[in-house]
Amino acid sequence: VQWGGSAPTDQLAIQIGNGAPSPVTPCPPQVTHATWTLWTWLWQPSAPGTYSLRMRVLDSAVPTRRLDLGWYKRVVAV
Secondary structure, eight states, rough: BBBBOSOOOOOEEEEESSOOOOOOEEEEEOOOOTSOOOEEOOOOSSSSSSEEEEEEOOTTTTTHHHHHHHOOEEEEEE
């Protein structure tokens, strides 16, 4: 889920472990920053295991303090 901010962004990305961030696709496309929107990203893990997922905003002009501090980091077991 993407939400809030002072301006909308289409620069949301997901990072698996220490890999490079990959852009996600909003669904439906974001219309306003005053509400939340869902996003989608197809992922096929290379092997069973435990994976760390973090979100990033690729636009450096958007403040992302909580994302940078790992507040929303999630771990999944495959």
